[in-house]
Amino acid sequence: MGLLANLAGPLGDFAASSSLPVLVVVGFASFILLAIVLNVLQQLLLKKPNEPPMVFHWLPVIGSTITYGMDPFAFFFANHKKYGNVFTFILLGRKMTVCLDTTGNNFILNGKIKDVNAEEIYSPLCTPVFGKDVVYDCPNSKLMEQKKFVKFGLTQEALRSYVTLITHECEDFFKRHKTFKGQQGTFDVPKVMAELTIYTASRSLQGEEIRNSFDSKFAELYHDLDMGFSPINFMLSWAPLPHNRARDNARETMIKLYSEIVRKRRSGVAKKDSHDMIWHLMDCKYKDGVPVPEHEIAGIMIALLMAGQHSSSSTSAWILLRLAQNPHIVEELLAEQKSALGHHLPPVSYEDLQKLPLHAQVVKETLRLHAPIHSIMRKVKQPLVVDGTNYVVPPSHTLMSSPGFSAQLDNHFVNPAHWDPHRWDAGQNNYDEERDEADEEKIDYGWGVVSKGTKSPYLPFGAGRHRCIGEQFAYLQLQTIVVAFVREFKIRNVGGSKDIIGTDYSSLFSRPLAPAVVEWERRQKEL
Ligand code: HEM
Numbered sequence: 001m002g003l004l005a006n007l008a009g010p011l012g013d014f015a016a017s018s019s020l021p022v023l024v025v026v027g028f029a030s031f032i033l034l035a036i037v038l039n040v041l042q043q044l045l046l047k048k049p050n051e052p053p054m055v056f057h058w059l060p061v062i063g064s065t066i067t068y069g070m071d072p073f074a075f076f077f078a079n080h081k082k083y084g085n086v087f088t089f090i091l092l093g094r095k096m097t098v099c100l101d102t103t104g105n106n107f108i109l110n111g112k113i114k115d116v117n118a119e120e121i122y123s124p125l126c127t128p129v130f131g132k133d134v135v136y137d138c139p140n141s142k143l144m145e146q147k148k149f150v151k152f153g154l155t156q157e158a159l160r161s162y163v164t165l166i167t168h169e170c171e172d173f174f175k176r177h178k179t180f181k182g183q184q185g186t187f188d189v190p191k192v193m194a195e196l197t198i199y200t201a202s203r204s205l206q207g208e209e210i211r212n213s214f215d216s217k218f219a220e221l222y223h224d225l226d227m228g229f230s231p232i233n234f235m236l237s238w239a240p241l242p243h244n245r246a247r248d249n250a251r252e253t254m255i256k257l258y259s260e261i262v263r264k265r266r267s268g269v270a271k272k273d274s275h276d277m278i279w280h281l282m283d284c285k286y287k288d289g290v291p292v293p294e295h296e297i298a299g300i301m302i303a304l305l306m307a308g309q310h311s312s313s314s315t316s317a318w319i320l321l322r323l324a325q326n327p328h329i330v331e332e333l334l335a336e337q338k339s340a341l342g343h344h345l346p347p348v349s350y351e352d353l354q355k356l357p358l359h360a361q362v363v364k365e366t367l368r369l370h371a372p373i374h375s376i377m378r379k380v381k382q383p384l385v386v387d388g389t390n391y392v393v394p395p396s397h398t399l400m401s402s403p404g405f406s407a408q409l410d411n412h413f414v415n416p417a418h419w420d421p422h423r424w425d426a427g428q429n430n431y432d433e434e435r436d437e438a439d440e441e442k443i444d445y446g447w448g449v450v451s452k453g454t455k456s457p458y459l460p461f462g463a464g465r466h467r468c469i470g471e472q473f474a475y476l477q478l479q480t481i482v483v484a485f486v487r488e489f490k491i492r493n494v495g496g497s498k499d500i501i502g503t504d505y506s507s508l509f510s511r512p513l514a515p516a517v518v519e520w521e522r523r524q525k526e527l
Contacts, residue, residue, distance in 0.1 A: 035060050050121065052097050052391045055079050055089035063090020069231075072374045072505060076100060076405045087388050088397065092235060095397045096377075099386060099408045106454040107387045108378055108401035109463040113140060113143035116378035116399060118466050124237045125508075128247060129228040129306060131255055134299035144446035145286055146300055151447045151469045153280035159472065160350040161275045162204035163480050167348060170198045170484035181476030184521040186494065189324075190514045197313035198222070198305075200477055205304060207276030209261050218257075222309075224250035225302070229310075229508050251302070258298035277301060286370040304470070311372040312474050314511035316481055318370040319362060320491060322419050325500050328490045329421065333358055334486050348483050353476065356483070361421040365476045367460040369419055372509045376462060403459035412457035419500075433458070490521045 039060040047054075057063040068075045068091060076098065079087050085100040085447060099107050108116065119136035127137040135143055151360060164167040173196050174180050179187045202218075203211040210218065228237070228247035237244065262282060264270050272279055281297045292300070323330050333356075340355040353359070378399045383392050393399065408416045413429055423429055433456075440451040453463035461468035468474075494517060503518040 015387055019315075042149065050390060050392050051388075052086045052088045052393065053083045053292070055087055055251040056268060057090055061090070061093040063093075065091050071503070072402070072510075073405060073408065076402055080405075086389060086391055089357070094518075096342070096400045097380075097386075097393045097397045098400045098402070100402065100457055101409065102457055103387055105401050105403050105406060105456075105459055105463065106452070108399045108460070109376065109403075109466070110452055110454065111378060111384075111464070113465070115381055115384055117381055118378055119143075120379040121377045121398065125229065125233055126303070128237055128244070129225055129251060130303045131251055131295060131299040133293075134296050135303050140465065140517040141446070142286070144294075146292075147445075147469050148435055148447035149281055149284040149292065150277060150300065150304065153277050153284075154469075155275070156350070156392040158275035158280075161478055162473070162476060163348060163350045163353065165204045166200040167484055169203050170196065170481055171488075173199065174484070174488045180520070180522075182522075184519070186517050186519050188322050188515040188517050190314075190512050190516055193317040194309075194322060196481065197316050197477070198309055199307070200481065201308050202314065204477070205277050205308070205473065206301060207261070207274060207278050209270075210258075210278075210301075213257065221250040221254055221257075222305070223253065226306070229306070231506070231508060234508075245275070252341075254302055255298040257296055258301055259294040262294050262297055277304065307468075308470050308474065308477075310509040311470075312477055312509075314372040314509060315363070315366060315370065315474070316478055317512050317516070319366045319478065319503060320485070321512055321516055321518065322366055323362070323486075324491045324493050325498060326419070327490065329358075329362065330486050330490060333362065333482065337483060337487070345487055348480065350476070353479050353483075358421060358480065359479045359482050360475065361424040362482060363475060364424055365419060366415065368407045368458060369417075370510070371460050372511065373462075374402055374404050374505070374510050376401045376403070376466075402464065403457075406457035407460070409457060488523060490523060491518050496517055 021263055036058055040058065043054055043056060055064050064075065068089065075089075079089070079098070080100055085104050088095050088097045090096070097504060098104070119140065123136035126135060130137070133142075134146060138146075140168050177195075179185070179192050190214070199211065199214060202214055214222075224243075224246040227243040228251075230243060233244070260279070261270075261278060263277070265272070265282065278297060278301060281292050281300060287293050323333075335350075336356055336358045341348065341352055375404065378401075380393050380395045383394055385392055399457050410416050413423065437451060437456075439455070440450050442456065443452050444450070447469060450463075450467055453467075456463075461471045502513045503510050504513045
């Protein structure tokens, strides 16, 4: 051996040292190949007839992660065509069973608490952002009470005051923001609308102190906290990565900030002169008579800020992008305001919003095509027979529902890909919304009576015990922004094109691909 090595000299040394990496690469490639072959054979030969069909995939663990992640709706449509309403796919090693259309929405969203569970899925991601003892870091019955507090805090009086506050924020923004200097220009819609949305939500729901903090330290804290929702955190929310450390610092600082506001208000330094949610939560008590502790008030307020901001800012951006694609609708909206409220366009009130059906329909139609939450997930707790099938979903699976998918089906909506707010004028769709709503079973999970939505193909706010409690606020906020915007501006796509921008699915909430730039022009004020 020694002799041979000496004879080969430096060449032998090189061969000896380079053969190791080659062997490792060959070994790894063989392992991958074997895993692929076994994975394919398993799919072809070991089909379980009583389980939903598995979406074919080459790579174990990765499965359909990439195709689903790039465009979930395209993925749902392609597999709906192949397999029907129920199928399973692999998402980062997890088995996800998708149940589509109205039966699928109902099966998952109205599932019983003993069968399906949301907190096991959402808690690892949300608890480090919201903090302890709220939302998914507590028993479901406590979440239901927390939802009741918020829902009941949205009184007519509160909503009325919010319209005025939101209008002021918008007017101020349109006057002062650097984007809107002069008579005309262009702006990046998602970026600018994210800013306006957070100012309007914080001024109304979160209160004056929080709104004022957004001009200084709060924006940075919000950004750090938001990084907690990076998709990577679905797997690594616990990991000591820089963005998770920043998230934890931001959460602790925010909890302190909210707690200080509560203490200051309780001490009588601040007078109760608004209807924000902090004041309301300070007066709430759980069923056992215990008032909501400071850190829970903070956690609920953070949860509202986060839940509302992502969905509403994406929706407000889509609304403006759709209006820029359809400038004639902007003129129709202004005409509606003039005809319902008077030619001189007085300040809009909460009651006035009910007189502007086209404004509501613009929001409604935008949510139909651009649901910010494309996939809703639940953990299966025990073997479940899927309604209307022989399939049994085992507890190792996660259920996935997508109400945004049924809202794009042509058996429910005529020409579904077309954005047309007038489709909501009576009788334009294939399903009778009013009749279905009247027939609908009603239920109360402890935070007010809601319809179960079992038949509706249109559920942008979800259904069941986890249904959104922010719907009323979101409509009010979005409609008020639209009212203020069309009074001040005309908008259109750059060069008058009819294109619409694509969707960015890279984060947990879908939103327009940025930058999405459109042209604005300030209206001449009539004297
Ligand atoms: C356009 C705006 C919005 C849309 C499309 C939307 C959509 C949704 C959906 C689909 C769900 C159900 C999630 C699930 O079942 O897992 C939900 C839940 C929820 N949303 Fe919204 N939301 C919007 C605005 C808001 C706002 C403004 C707030 C707060 C003020 C809010 C607070 C909540 C809360 C607290 C839940 C309950 C979570 C649970 O019970 O697990 N949302 N939302």
